[in-house]
Amino acid sequence: MELRKYIGRRLVQVVIIFFVILTVLFLLFRLAPGDPVSRMVDPDMTPEDAHRLKVELGLDKPLGIQYLVYLKNFFTGHFGYSFHYGEPVVNIIWSRLPNTVLLFTTSIILSALVGVFLGKIASWHKGKKTDSILTIGALVTHTLFLPWLALIMIWLFSYKFGWFPITGMISEDVWLDPDSGFIAKSLDVMYHMVLPLSTLFLIHFGAYLLIMRSSMLETLKEDYILTARAKGLEEKVIRDHHAAPNAALPVVTSVGLSLAFSINGGALTETVFTWPGIGRELVFSVSQNDYPLAQASFLLIAAVVLVSNVVVDVLYAYLDPRIRY
């Protein structure tokens, strides 16, 4: 009952925060210098043409009216048309979102699984060679500059060795071939995914390793670990069944939020690997003052992050029976 009340209270908070974000987003984009029409620096376009275009885009109306239209559109589920694509923003987002989720969610899950596993090992061998190698390795890969690593990966594995495609998500040779079936096309996507996934994995697994390691080290000092040892349990059992589940809570928070943020993709990764995801669109829409597309993308991210926060908090209670709301 308490948990239900807690969830209800949190959901109300989420709605309020979401409304604030809705308003702040609207204002932020409108107050930013520049407008979508002034970017069209073509001398063929007269000020009258530019004004006509503004009228068509609804940018000639006072800010208050634009805000009301924006709210109306939001509550009717219509996010408007992208200024640059001339398409409903919902269509653009839905066409890019699955690509982003595929790459980034896979990378987070993979990084978290490996990071947690190696973090456990490192903490168990604290101060020894294994710990040093794993910790230093994690620190080095985690602090690498992503675009640099991505370019090195492309140069080495695509250009020098020729093992993987240089960039992209699909190969036109496979997709234009009428004989290519579902399996060939799926394999093609997996093939293109190897380099971006490996790059993201190298960057991210270190963070989970370090979180898990430090959490484990704290947990290993607990009395129940001493008790387990006193009971004569195997070291592996103590590590995997007594210490690790208790140490995993911070990792759960981190993974939960990372998964939520994964829908915004990564502008850098998507740009360098030409991955047709939402991250590139987000950057493009902001830089080109494409308000409807930028607003809808940010609102989607805000909604997912807010809801994920609630889910992570509830998950805490499930994972750790000591936590009660």
Next chain:
Amino acid sequence: MEQRPQRASCRWFLVWAYAAMLFSGLLLAGSGASAGETLKIGILEEPKTLNVWRATDAWSNKVLGLLYQPLYVRDPKTLELIPWLAAEQPFFDEKDLSYTVKLRPATWSDGTELTSEDVAFTGNFINEFKVPEDYSKWDFISKIEAPDKHTVKFYLKEPQATFLTRTLTTPIVQKKEWVDRIEAAKKTEKPLGTLLNEKIDSPVSSGPFILKEWREGSYLFLQKNPRFFGTGQKIQGRLLGPYIDGVIFKLFGTSDAAILALKKGTIDMFWWGVQPGYMEDLRANPDIELFQNEKSSLYYMGFNVRKPPFNDPNLRRAIATLVDEDFIIKRILQGYGVKMHSIVPSGNAFWYCPDVPKYGEGLDREGRIKKAFDILRQAGYTWQTAPVEASGKVVNGDGIRLPDGSPMEKFTILTPPADYDPHRAMCGMMMQEWLRMLGIPAYSKPMAFGALLQQVKARHEFDAFVLGYGNLSLDPDYLRNFFLSSNDKPNGWNMSGYNNPEFDKIADGSAKALDRDKRQALIWEMQKIVMRDVPYLPLYNPNLIEAVQKGRFTGWVQMLGGIGNLWTFCELKPAK
């Protein structure tokens, strides 16, 4: 305890899945189908739309230019207008101010005939809906008639010099493709907005290619149009194809990746200017061929002549003398560019006036400072520390005062930031240093591009700026647009606020001059006036360097603006 084997199997499954992914990659690495006779082009951004009325970006227009065709196009060598969908040069009737254009036999990609109805429909649609990008090219036309299937007659409200160069080079659309859409749009609250938001999945083409498939975010495939009117025809002595099966536009997120793909042979051409930083590497590569062409572009410094101190032409001339274009070309552009003496690029040979004042030409740094000092001293400027001593020695000037005795206030030169355009940002920095040598308190200030435009074009709150046009029209009418006093308004093209009745008169005359030679004389006169008063100071015109795979295709046609032109796509042949 019993769960352990399950966990271990889960872990092993993940390891195997990842290994399978790697293995699938290696299997596919050697299995790519042959590219055949399809030209693969690397592009940096995806076309935003295939709706020809919505397309304002260069990437959409690169693709649309191969689908929708105009009545006239430019000859690659002479840049003269030559008939394309038209069969011959237009006939002008002075009595009723009309032009008659005869069409050559042509077919749309859906098999229907391209007729004068389509041409009339295109013009009438633009005028009725006031299509933003095109309306100014058509608004002076009072009536369009289609007396027969292959004749179009345009009636003008008044003589208009740009009718041939801008109106008749507008792409023609198929009436059948748009007529129902227009009728439906008219019933909506915003008909134009509705039409601009139309998604065009399969454009009906009159060009050398048709759209076969567009995988958004990955590639766009154009296939040879078997109904292209030009196939087998000789136009301007060129026997047209296309001789290739198709064109694949392949998207790359960065120039680095696109250049690697070109070197690797994944693409045959990179349709974007190669930055000087890649040149050494590409020149050394025997598989790469480079083309260097002049662009129709203009990068310049603009002054706010509405207010002091830049309302004084002497100060602007002194600055023009101080700015060392040779340095900009050699050091900032690393030699890949040409100096601009006028607003019209020298590559646009017919309209470029070579006889304009060339400030500081042939002088070294000291010579420039002395010359600029003389200009300002004679105009009444004074210094606390003069930049040129009585002995003729050049020192750092300080405390410059305007002719009325008031000290010159600090001013800013707004430039785009280095990540947007390093050349323009660097030019701003250099100009700051050169001006300070004369004691002029200049400060270069990089600013986000959108904010810069807002400040300069919309609000006119600036002292000086550095901007550019990467793709100027080959018709020099922009010269009129840039400096006509009536265009000095918020969001108007006269950003400097230049106001000269003498210029306005000649400019208006140039817009109505139907005789090409007479118009040339007027355009030259306009350039002389502008370069005498220097509201804009042209800085440079970068060369366009394009890279292709050597030995895959032959027949690249070079012209002003590079090899990525309609002629190349009509003449390119697979190498034997």
